[in-house]
Amino acid sequence: MRVTVAKALGTCFGVQDAIDLALDEAYRGELTVIGQLVHNPQTVERLRQNGVQIVDQIDSQDIRTRNVMITAHGAPESLRHRAEDKGFRVIDASCPLVLRVHKAVAELVRGGFHPVVIGQAEHVEVKGIVGDLKDYTVIRDESEIHKLKGRPKIGIVCQTTQQIDFVSRLVDLIRSTYPASQVEFRDTVCKPTKDRQVAVRELAREVDLMVVIGGYNSSNTKKLKLVCDELGVKAFHVERASQLTPEMFHGHEHVGITAGTSTPHEVIEEVYYAILNMPGVDKEACSGLPEREKNLY
Ligand code: SF4
Known part of the structure; x- marks a missing residue:
């Protein structure tokens, strides 16, 4: 064999850089990470052993440190401001390729498009992308395309970890289902x-x-x-x-x-x-x- x-x-480099930064900060002082830094049990355990606290949200009563970290998956700007208003020092480990998605969405919104994210609505990255938007749609698969009915301008991005073949098929389906709509797609799979x-x-x-x-x-x-x-x-x-x-x-x-x-x-x-x-x-x-x-x- x-x-x-x-x-x-x-x-990936985005998650690795965030882990290195978390361990570095934890070495210098206490640190709380907001949300799952990485979906891996061994890494989470290693961070905990090095004194890194992990909580689900910035409003958690369990945060006992002054330093808080935004993970590689990014966060809405409003979360950063809320953290600063609460007196925390914010360490931002957002991956540049996640920030590229935030930028693409902002450009589409400025262009008058209804922002659409292909991904999982409950994933921290998607929550970060849409967190500051007033009107948006998250689509997991073809069963949710009906949510776009009546939208004349549709601007689509995707969660960075989606499969590009799947995303391309979904975009084609949106175009063929709504031929009268103007559909703009930005490929944001990293x-x-x-x-x-x-x-x-x-x-x-x-x-x-x-x-x-x-x-x-x-x-x-x-x-x-x-x-x-x-x-x-x-x-x-x-x-x-x-x-x-x-x-x-x-x-x-x-x-x-x-x-x-x-x-x-x-x-x-x-x-x-x-x-x-x-x-x-x-x-x-x-x-x-x-x-x-x-x-x-
Ligand atoms: S965007 Fe890609 S490179 Fe960046 S953290 Fe996510 S998976 Fe890793």
């Missing part, structure tokens, strides 16, 4: 997400088993598993190396490894070496781990 690691996988989607598709065509690593609450990890399911490749979604057993690999010749944008590289390494130590692995034929992604923005 041989093992190949996807060309792009694991923690590059690290696209790179991971392309890499998993490429690798899934080569292997007969895929191991997808990431938190069970990470939506982009689940989407990577979904890609394998769509391509008919058997895939296991695991959170940690201890979940692997030799039986999982029995009868397979070529195993692929991928991981969501919230999965720490340390966890990927653990899983990679655990698979390499399974019986019957030809280590000489296995790929190494790719270089970690850097922030180029």
Whole structure:
């Protein structure tokens, strides 16, 4: 059996920079993170062990520190002002690629378009995008397109971790359902997400088993598993190396490894070496781990 690691996988630079900043700040003084910094149990545990407090919202009575952090997923401007009004020092770890979505929405609104976000309404990133808008629509899938009836100008962006194929199909459907409306679309799926989607598709065509690593609450990890399911490749979604057993690999010749944008590289390494130590692995034929992604923005 041989093992190949996807060309792009694991923690994106946006989340990694935010984690590094949180650990740095926690080292200098106390810090509370507003909302989930990353959907991964090991990273959340590591932050907690380093004294970082995590709360759901800025109005929480549990905040005991002066420093509060906005996560990589961003937040509405009003949240920052509310935090400052309460006397907090705000540390902003918003990813530049999330801020690009905020900017795109502001431009569409200035152009007279009704802002539409393709994504999950309950996700912190989407809440940050629409939080200061008076009138907007969030669309999860085709069943919600009816919400756009009667809108003459529709301006669409998407959550950065959406699948671009899915988003493009939805935009086409909106255009064909409302031919009289002017529809403007800004592709705001981020590059690290696209790179991971392309890499998993490429690798899934080569292997007969895929191991997808990431938190069970990470939506982009689940989407990577979904890609394998769509391509008919058997895939296991695991959170940690201890979940692997030799039986999982029995009868397979070529195993692929991928991981969501919230999965720490340390966890990927653990899983990679655990698979390499399974019986019957030809280590000489296995790929190494790719270089970690850097922030180029
Ligand atoms: S998934 Fe993309 S937009 Fe979100 S934090 Fe990572 S790089 Fe930034």
